[in-house]
Every structure is written in structure tokens, then in C-alpha cells.
Amino acid sequence: MEKYILIIGACGQIGTELTWALRSKYGNDRVIASDIREGSESLMESGPFEILDATDYNALEEVIAYYEISEVYLMAAMLSATAEKFPMRAWNLNMGSLFNVLNLGKEKKIDKIFWPSSIAVFGPNTPKETTPQNTIMEPSTVYGISKQSGERWCEYYFNKFGVDVRSIRYPGLISWKTMPGGGTTDYAVDIYHKALSEGTYTCFLKEDTKLPMMFMDDAIRATIQIMEADTEAIKVRSAYNLSAMSFTPIQVAKSIQNHIPDFKILYEPDFRQAIADSWPSSIDDSDAQNDWNWKAEFDLEKTTKKMLKHLKP
Ligand code: NAD
Numbered sequence: 001m002e003k004y005i006l007i008i009g010a011c012g013q014i015g016t017e018l019t020w021a022l023r024s025k026y027g028n029d030r031v032i033a034s035d036i037r038e039g040s041e042s043l044m045e046s047g048p049f050e051i052l053d054a055t056d057y058n059a060l061e062e063v064i065a066y067y068e069i070s071e072v073y074l075m076a077a078m079l080s081a082t083a084e085k086f087p088m089r090a091w092n093l094n095m096g097s098l099f100n101v102l103n104l105g106k107e108k109k110i111d112k113i114f115w116p117s118s119i120a121v122f123g124p125n126t127p128k129e130t131t132p133q134n135t136i137m138e139p140s141t142v143y144g145i146s147k148q149s150g151e152r153w154c155e156y157y158f159n160k161f162g163v164d165v166r167s168i169r170y171p172g173l174i175s176w177k178t179m180p181g182g183g184t185t186d187y188a189v190d191i192y193h194k195a196l197s198e199g200t201y202t203c204f205l206k207e208d209t210k211l212p213m214m215f216m217d218d219a220i221r222a223t224i225q226i227m228e229a230d231t232e233a234i235k236v237r238s239a240y241n242l243s244a245m246s247f248t249p250i251q252v253a254k255s256i257q258n259h260i261p262d263f264k265i266l267y268e269p270d271f272r273q274a275i276a277d278s279w280p281s282s283i284d285d286s287d288a289q290n291d292w293n294w295k296a297e298f299d300l301e302k303t304t305k306k307m308l309k310h311l312k313p
Contacts, residue, residue: 005031006069008054008097009076011039014116014170014219016178018073021220023047032067036076040178054097057104064109071227073114074101080120080143081272082182087142094146102153105163113165114227117151117239119212120144121169124278131280133241133287140278151238158237166226167239171212171283173219174303176310184275188213188252191265192307195256200264204272207250207265210281214244215298215306222294229292236287243283244296245303255304 005022009015010033020043022031028047036053038044050063054076063069076097083090104110122131123138139148147169157163172185180186187203194201222242226234247255253265288294298306 002026002030003070004067005071005073006064006067007031007033007073007075008052008060008101009035009074010049011035011037011043012075013175013178013180014173014216014223015073015075016040016043017175017216017220018075018223019043020046021224022073025224032063032069034063054100055093057100060100060104061109064104070111071113072101072104072110073223073227074098075116077116077146078143079181079183080118080141080275081184081186083143083146084141084271084275090142091146094143095149098150098153102157102163102165105165106157106161111164112227113163114223115150115154115165115167116223117147117167117169118143119169119171119279119283120275121148121151121239122278122280126280128281130282130284131241132284133236141275144278155238164231165237166229166234168222168226168242168288169239169283170219170242171214171244173214173216174307175216176307177216184272184279185211185213187249191249191252191256192304192311195260195263196308196311196313199260199262200266201253202266202268203249204268204270205249205276206269206273207267208248209273209276210246210248211276211279212243212246212281212283213303214242214296215303218244218296218298221297222288225294226288226292233292235291240288240291240294241283241285242288242294243285245299246282247300251300252304255300256308259304259308
């Protein structure tokens with residue numbers, strides 16, 4: 001039987017590109033996009049779309065039955081910077097939507113779930129460099145606490161009820177097709193837009209804040225790869241560390257200056273600095289490499305070239 005896929009939160013930074021990638025792989029009408037709001041014209045026109053609130057179990061159940069969905073990608077969430085402003089809303093959305101999807105798995109209404117975790121599961125007491133898969137976590141942000149709890153519940157639902165849920169800890173994601181949605185690594189997208197439109201950028205993080213990052217093409221490839229891996233290959237049922245590159249704002253500015261020599265960067269750190277300071281600088285993803293053959297393709301130079309090429313007016 002051919003599968004039907006539901007993407008929840010399909011209009012966001014990752015959901016939009018994931019929808020396009022899955023549609024080109026499985027066919028437009030096999031991939032149902034859904035979100036609480038409408039997305040870009042090109043997304044809306046590329047296949048079926050449903051307005052759907054991820055916290056509404058009955059509405060989810062209805063859409064899943066109607067389209068005979070077997071796989072769900074849950075991309076709806078409140079991200080790190082916004083979650084610090086609305087802690088209870090973030091907790092209710094991030095946990096409520098996950099429980100809904102896990103319970104649909106438990107009730108055997110869907111066969112397979114993708115739910116993204118984040119490097120935000122780590123905290124100030126975590127080893128900062130080459131952070132291992134298993135280590136001290138103790139996240140200090142609302143978002144990180146919700147992601148770490150989510151990981152525990154995913155593993156629990158797999159062990160207790162056999163729910164096939166798969167997850168990766170995305171680093172900060174850099175994309176040119178869609179804008180980021182309120183995270184602490186958003187600067188690494190904004191900087192390319194401003195370099196081209198204004199020739200200058202004021203960064204909300206300090207120049208030497210080193211964070212793990214990834215180009216969107218790699219993130220989408222990893223997402224589809226882990227979902228297609230054999231069940232026995234997935235040995236981590238909380239979430240896999242995933243890594244591509246690490247850089248600081250000054251390093252990304254220099255890589256832009258190789259193409260736009262007059263580009264200038266200024267620094268005005270705000271509340272997001274404390275969030276960034278609590279996260280790792282680099283990630284050890286050897287479990288993902290060994291278990292399902294993960295390998296990143298984009299480094300900073302390749303990312304900068306792609307971003308500038310595609311964002312050029
Ligand atoms: P985003 O904010 O760009 O998109 C989230 C989407 O969810 C939005 O389109 C929003 O309208 C939708 N949404 C919000 N509330 C909803 C609800 N109640 N029902 C249905 N849809 C709702 O986020 P993103 O960057 O695409 O992130 C997707 C997932 O990946 C999230 O779980 C996020 O935590 C995780 N993640 C993202 C990054 C990153 O750098 N972008 C890094 C690590 C983890």
C-alpha cells in the first residue's frame with residue numbers, strides 16, 4: 001500500500017521545505033500539508049492543504065482518517081526566543097501536540113512519527129565542545145525543557161507501546177527559501193538578507209558566540225533519511241545528535257566579506273545571548289553516522305555561496 005504523509009506545521013521554516021521535498025519524492029497528493037495558518041503561495045498551490053490545530057486531538061484524528069495517513073511529521077512548535085516570552089503557551093503547544101501524535105501512534109492510527117528535538121536540550125553544565133550523545137543535559141530555557149521532556153516521552157512511548165517515533169536534535173538551521181520562526185540562531189539567516197539589502201547587519205549575539213549550525217538541504221536530507229532507515233537501525237529512540245558545522249557571528253561575517261568586501265557587522269547582544277551561552281558550541285554526531293549513515297555536505301563557505309546566490313535580487 002502506498003503511504004500518505006501528514007506534515008503538521010508545514011508553513012514554517014522547516015515544514016515548507018520538507019513538504020516540497022516529500023512531495024517531489026512521493027507525489028504531490030500523497031503529502032498533506034497542514035498548519036494553523038496559510039503558508040506561501042507556492043506551498044499552498046503545490047498540493048493538498050488543511051488548516052489544523054496540532055493541539056486539537058479530534059481534528060487531527062479526523063484528518064488522519066480522511067486521508068488514510070500512515071506517517072506524521074510534527075513540525076509545529078514555539079521556538080526558543082519566543083518561548084521565553086510565553087512560557088506556558090510554549091509548554092502547552094510543544095507538549096500538547098507531541099502527546100496528541102504519540103497517542104495516535106499508541107492507538108495504531110498511524111505507523112510512524114517524526115518529531116524534531118534540538119540542541120536546546122543541552123544546558124550550561126553540558127560539555128560545550130563535541131557534546132556527546134549521552135551527557136549532562138539540564139536545559140535552562142522553556143524551549144529546551146519542553147524538548148528534553150519530549151525526548152523522554154518519545155523513548156517511553158517506543159519502549160512501552162512500540163510507537164515508531166524518530167527524532168533528531170537539529171542545530172540552528174540556515175535557509176533561503178523560508179524565514180526562521182523566532183529562534184536564537186535566526187541571526188545566521190537574517191545576516192545574509194541584510195548583507196544584500198543594506199550592506200550592514202546588527203547582530204543580537206556577541207561576535208565570538210560559537211553555535212552548531214546546518215544548511216537546510218542537509219537538515220531535510222537527514223529528516224527523510226532517518227524516516228526511511230530500517231527500524232532495527234534506529235537505536236536511539238529519544239533523539240540523535242546531528243552536526244554539520246559550527247561558527248561565530250564574526251566568522252559568518254568574514255565569509256560574507258569574501259563575496260561582499262564592504263559588508264559591515266555591528267553587535268548589540270540582547271536576551272538571546274543568555275540562551276546561546278547555555279548551548280553547546282559543537283556536537284558529536286557519531287551515533288547518527290554509525291546507525292543510519294548520516295553525513296553532512298554543507299560547510300560555512302558552501303552555505304554562504306548558496307545563500308548569496310539565491311537571495312541576490
Ligand atoms: P517555525 O516557527 O518556522 O514553524 C512552526 C510552524 O508551526 C508555523 O508555521 C506555525 O504556524 C505552526 N504552528 C504553530 N502553532 C500551531 C498549532 N497549534 N497547530 C499547527 N501548527 C502550528 O519553526 P521551524 O523552524 O520550522 O521548526 C520546526 C520544528 O523544528 C520545531 O519543532 C522546532 O522546535 C524544531 N527545530 C527548529 C530549528 C531551527 O533552526 N529552525 C532548530 C532546532 C529544532
